[in-house]
Amino acid sequence: MTRQEFMSRLRAGLAGLPATAIVDIADDYEAHFNEGQAAGRSEAEVAAALGDPARLARELRAEAGLKAWQETRSPSTAAAAVFAVLGLGAIDLIILLPILMALSGALFGVFMGAAAGFAGGAVLLVGGPFFVSAGHILAVMLAGLGLMAGSAAVGAVVTLLTIAMVNALVWYGRLHFRLLKPAIEA
């Protein structure tokens, strides 16, 4: 493989990362080729020693995805981290995907339930006094407040569980990075 082929495959594999990250990474590998050349190695030798550019790109993307997830906890960085780890091929998709789907489905359901409970509680709290007799106003308002508090608690627990699940997956994926397979086996 020539230097140009290696670099264009690497860049193709990195597509989707922020432009500055791609430039940074490409600079690292360009510098590697320069050093190799200065040491009297041919382009093909250096490219072979570097390894498969597509696999390196997957590892670099996974690293970037995990970093984004560690810096900001948001649904989109969570999804990016999960897909980056899955893209490594470090996790057996066929076994894990159904479990993952079921788990995230369940978490999503409970979360929606909590949201509905919260809304229902708000309706009871605000609207209740207009529909019940004077003696029950306090009871209905307290019930609404209780429902809202309970739902908020459930929602918070679900959020924590989701974060823990993504972290566990990321940890597992990192543990299984195929960082070391030499170029020839790739």
Place this chain on the structure above:
Amino acid sequence: VIDNLHAERTGVNETIQVQLKKGVLELCVLALLSSADGYAYDIASRLAKGVDMGEGTIYPLMRRMQADGLVETYLQESPAGPPRKYYRLTAAGRASFTAQKAEWSAFVSAVNAILGEAQ
């Protein structure tokens, strides 16, 4: 059947080797950088000789270690060509090296003790 068994065993051996090397790669980089700052090409070629790894894997590893705050970079003029990006250990990197080195030594001596008994 024997062929299958054989293939399975080579697979397992390969996995064990990969896992072993993976575990010590970061430790090796920490060790190299603890004696002197270095640039990636140099680190990669020294590791490639020593532990038979693809040279390209140094870059994901260095980015990870940088993200984890174990190393930091600075530019330094090189005798030939453009300035080189050098890596040096941070305080956290030095602490991690000390801890991992102790863990590794304990592990190796435990394994050696068991291997010695078996002879």
